[in-house]
Every structure is written in C-alpha cells, then in structure tokens.
Amino acid sequence: MYAVYDIAGVREEIDSGDFPTETNSMWRYSQLLPVKSPSYIISLGEGWTPLLHSRHLGKHLGLRMLRIKDEAQNPTGSFKDRGLCAAVSKNLELGAKSFALPSAGNAAVSTSAYSAAAGVPAHIFMPDNTPEPFFESCKLFGAETVRVSGTISDAGQEMRRRNKNWMDLSTTKEPYRVEGKKTLGFEISEQMSWSVPDAIICPTGGGTGIIGIWKAFDELEALGLIGSERPRMYAAQSGGCAPIVRAIEKGTDNLEPWVNGETLALGLHVPSPFAGRLILNAIRRSGGGAVAVADQDIEPIRRMTGKLEGLDICPESAVGIAGLRNLIESGTIDYDEEVVLLNTGGGERYTNVK
Ligand SMILES: Cc1ncc(COP(=O)(O)O)c(C=O)c1O
Known part of the structure; x- marks a missing residue:
C-alpha cells in the first residue's frame, strides 16, 4: 500500500511558486512526503545530493x-538515509516508541542514527558476515545490535522472534x-x-x-x-x-x-x-x-x-x-x-x- 497525496492541492502551491522549497535536503519536497507536523521531522540533512x-x-x-x-x-x-529518515519521522508521528530492523549494514546505520536523533531505542539484526565497521557505527549511535548466522532473511526471522512491540522497519513492510x-x-x-x-x-x-x-x-x-x-x-x-x-x-x-x-x-x-x-x-x-x-x-x-x-x-x-x-x-x-x-x-x- 502506497502513501497518497492531495496532488491538486500541491499543484496549486506550485502555481503560486511554492514548490519545491529552498531547503537543501529531501524535505524540499515536504508537500509530497508523509509527515504532517514538521515537529516530527528528524532531519540530519539527508538528500539533495549532487x-x-x-x-x-x-x-x-x-x-x-x-x-x-x-x-x-x-x-x-x-541512500538508506532517505527512506529511514522518512520512516522514523512518520512512525514517530504515528506514535512509535522504538524501532527494529534486519539489515545488511547501511540501513542499520541509518536506523541507528535517526533513532538516536529521535531519542528512541533501535534494535538492529545483521548477518554475522557484515563488516565490523557497520556494527561499530550502530553501537556509536547507541543501538542494540544482534549478530545472526545466515542471510538478511534469517536476521529478519530472529528479529520477529524477539520482537517486543518494536516498530518493524524491514524493507517495504511499512x-x-x-x-x-x-x-x-x-x-x-x-x-x-x-x-x-x-x-x-x-x-x-x-x-x-x-x-x-x-x-x-x-x-x-x-x-x-x-x-x-x-x-x-x-x-x-x-x-x-x-x-x-x-x-x-x-x-x-x-x-x-x-x-x-x-x-x-x-x-x-x-x-x-x-x-x-x-x-x-x-x-x-x-x-x-x-x-x-x-x-x-x-x-x-x-x-x-x-x-x-x-x-x-x-x-x-x-x-x-x-x-x-x-x-x-x-x-x-x-x-x-x-x-x-x-x-x-x-x-x-x-x-x-x-
Ligand atoms: C549500498 C547499497 N546499495 C544498494 C542496496 C540495495 O537497495 P534496495 O534494497 O533498496 O534495493 C543496499 C541495500 O542494503 C545498499 O546498502
């Protein structure tokens, strides 16, 4: 299921010259992003890359x-920062109190960073062959990290087995x-x-x-x-x-x-x-x-x-x-x-x- 927008409303804003904004991040397109109240946007400056x-x-x-x-x-x-910035921000707005996901590395680091910035815990499950620097970055951002033998699918299974009402940010499941x-x-x-x-x-x-x-x-x-x-x-x-x-x-x-x-x-x-x-x-x-x-x-x-x-x-x-x-x-x-x-x-x- 996809998020949908009031395209006619955004179109009117474009006609009056208000789109996109001058913001040098992906939030320049905020009219086409799901967060309603700007106070929930947890931005670290993601997007608007060269x-x-x-x-x-x-x-x-x-x-x-x-x-x-x-x-x-x-x-x-x-590029994982774009998706996880949007997902952490919107799910916070919807009331999430903690996040979890299985990841091959980059999504884990993004989730850890945005959760830290949001002030909520992150629980990260990565295959045990993930290079050490990914674990170190997640830990630096204060996330709980779990090593799982096997692939990202196995990491996902382990996360679901242990899930304690964490908001699941697995790829395309939200x-x-x-x-x-x-x-x-x-x-x-x-x-x-x-x-x-x-x-x-x-x-x-x-x-x-x-x-x-x-x-x-x-x-x-x-x-x-x-x-x-x-x-x-x-x-x-x-x-x-x-x-x-x-x-x-x-x-x-x-x-x-x-x-x-x-x-x-x-x-x-x-x-x-x-x-x-x-x-x-x-x-x-x-x-x-x-x-x-x-x-x-x-x-x-x-x-x-x-x-x-x-x-x-x-x-x-x-x-x-x-x-x-x-x-x-x-x-x-x-x-x-x-x-x-x-x-x-x-x-x-x-x-x-x-
Ligand atoms: C650096 C990098 N490129 C590409 C991908 C694949 O992205 P997607 O899962 O959106 O297809 C990943 C996913 O982990 C990644 O870390």
Missing part, C-alpha cells in the same frame, strides 16, 4: 554523458521508506531541469530504491512537472544472488527465492525480496531490464572508479557499473543516451572487499 557529471568513467565505458547521483554524501554515507527513497527521483528530475534521463541504473536488493524512484515520476507527471516520458529502469544484481534478473529472464511474476546465494555486495544479498512484484512491474513498465554481473568484477571496478572519478564507492555501486558496462557492450544502452548511475553509498565500511 548529480555529478562523470569526468572519465562514462567515456571509459563508452558513453557520451554519464551522471552519477552521489548518495555517499548522505549523513551516514548511503510504506514510508519508499516515500523517502522517492525523493531520489524528484531530485534527478529537478537537477535535470524537470526532465528525465534515458536510463537509470539501480543496484537492487530489496528494491525500495527502484520502486521509490518509479513512484516519483508518476507524481511529477500528475503535478505537470514532467510529461509521460520515463527513463528505462535497470536493476543491477550480483550473479551470486539475482532473483530479479531470473524473473525478468523467465518473464514470470513470481520471484523464486535464490537459494544458497553469496555476494560481496552485501546489500544486494536479498534472496527473496518482499516487494518483488512491484520491482518487476517498475522495470517492465519502464521498458528497462535487469542485469547480473560477476562478483570478481567488484573490486577491480571499485579501484577503477576511485582512480577515474575520485570516488570511493561501495560494492553495490560497483555492481551497478559492471551492469552498465554489460548493457553498453550488448548494445542495450547507446553512446548518445543520457544515463544516471546511482552511487548508493560510500565504500569505507566494506572491510570485506579491501
């Missing part, structure tokens, strides 16, 4: 113009994380003077990113800020856990869980995304696709991106770049097309691939 023009990487891959949405510049270093992620789509379009690129490359695990961005364009169209044009949405996954790619290739609506998967891109290790149908729907309606890449490409691509762009990217973003390279090589994306690549987070905490 849409960088790639200097060298795009040309190296065979593109005239590549833009990189640099989500590593969010308060805790990843509606507000998607609302925060949606602002990525607003920003990409606004930073391109209210147009859309030809293609967006999203490293995809649980799918809030791709689902949120897709929702943004429908709202912008309803507001008259863009027309019916849409970017092709491409999900990039590791070949070590690629349930979305498999479902797209098979042309099915049913996501089979990916059994015994493994990948260095820990945030993409989601064997059975809860919102699989929404992800597949966004990809198919956009005319895009899904691409799987080899894990051994991750480290070389991180090093290459560091050298070519001066960016320390996370392994998930390296999967996105490897996916983009495959799409260019196969002729699916052309030299002249405008492509936006999400750098979903920084690489500093990933001691597993250093």
